[in-house]
Amino acid sequence: MALAVRISTLTVAVTAAALLAGCERPPVDAVQRGYRGTGMQHIVNPRTLAEQIPTQQAPVATPVADNSGPRANQVFQNVKVLGHLSVAEFTRQMAAITEWVAPTEGCNYCHTENLADDSKYQKVVSRRMLEMTQKVNTQWTQHVAATGVTCYTCHRGNPVPKEIWFTAVPQNKRADFIGNLDGQNQAAKVVGLTSLPYDPFTTFLKEETNVRVYGTTALPTGTSKADIKQAEKTYGLMMHFSGALGVNCTYCHNTNGFGSWDNAAPQRATAWYGIRMARDLNNNFMEGLTKTFPAHRLGPTGDVAKINCSTCHQGAYKPLYGAQMAKDYPGLKPAPAAAAASAVEAAPVDAAASAAPVATVATAAK
Known part of the structure; x- marks a missing residue:
């Protein structure tokens, strides 16, 4: 009898310890962001913050080089993206990219002995990534503002960014003998170890799907989908936002009405653009x-x-706590003529996106 009691006590203790392991250890700090009693508080864990601070420090920029003299594409062969820079600034930019992306591998990570050679896939990819960075810094300022992005924003000294995502592997139903999990019920880390759909990224950050929680009519009307499954996917994406930025719901939303834009924080509009940018x-x-x-x-x-959001933010409400690295590297914006041309081409998209996001009651999330 005594042995059975001991085993039961031990089982309860182990179970309790396992459950508590998933909770944050107090104390935590709460910052009030609205009226008292409304739950408008931002929760900060000092221990997590202390661990995060060293990882969110931007490297010191070297002085901008002389912009006089011949352009890089006049001196070097096969320079397709940064050719508008001076030779000195081009060399400085290449050195910075090496430190940001491949400090251990060095120039050989992308280049062969013939620097004009495109045989390495890394060089082809990096060229396209430079174009992507230039677009973010010129056409997605609704999200990145004056801070902008650099290669370091995502890579942080790693050839492959730490935070990326792939399409989730479909469930192996084994002739339907084990049931259909319907893309959820697996306690995935990306959705905060909940049973929510574990691939909200394909739905919202690849496909053009509206983020919805509930509808305004008893029966579905029109083409706007706002059912329970859509709500679960939305909450999965929101859990990702929370973890990626190290914030809770009230960073963007007002507890008076999560679906209302009237009293929402400015960060909600920033996130709205961020979804479309991704x-x-x-x-x-x-x-x-x-x-x-x-x-x-x-x-x-x-x-x-x-x-996704974690690729740049990596747990911080602003990548690198808002350090404005891009301003020190003129090559991370396209040449003036190219920038003007791209702005004209993107005018229809930008015109639609520049207007304040319009929300109805059905728009219960970003």
Whole structure:
């Protein structure tokens, strides 16, 4: 009898310890962001913050080089993106990219002995990534503002960014004998170890799907889908936002009405643009590189790595706490003529996106 009691006590203790392991250890700090009693608080864990601070420090920029003299594409061969820079600034930019992306591998990570050679896939990819960076810094300022992005924003000294995503592997139903999990109920880390749909990225950051929680009518009307499954996918994406930025719901939303834009924080509009920026970059830059990458760099279903909020933010409300690295590297914006041309081409998209996001009651999330 005594042995049974001991075993039961031990079982309860182990179970309790396992459950508590998933909770944050107090104390935590709360910052009030609205009226008292409304739950408008931002929760900060000092221990997590202390661990994060060293990882969110931007490297010191070297002085901008002399812009006089011949252009890089007049001196070097096969320079397609940064050719408008002076030779000195081009060399400085290349040195910075090496430190940002491949500090251990060095120039050989992208180049052969013939620097004009394009035989390495890394060089082809990096050229396209420079174009993507230039687009973000000129056409997605609604999201990145004056801070902008650099290669270091995502790479942080690693050839492959730490935070990327691939399309989730479909469930092996084994002739339907084990049931249909319907893309959820697996406690995935990307959705906060909940049972929510574990691939909200394909739905919202690749496909052009509206983020919805509930509808305004008893029965579905029109083409706007706002059912329970859509709500679960939305909450999955919101869990990702929370972890990626190290914030809770009230960073963007007002507890008075999560679906209302009237009292929402400015960060919600920033996130609205961020969703659309991620779709743009995944579809118009990353997807096009699928055949460029070797098989070992593709996901389990053969798709290319893609970006989400964590790719840049990596747990901070602003990447690198808002350090404005891009302003020190003029090559991360396109040549003036190219920038003007791209702005004209993107005018219809930008015109639609520049207007304040319009929300109805059905728009219960970003």
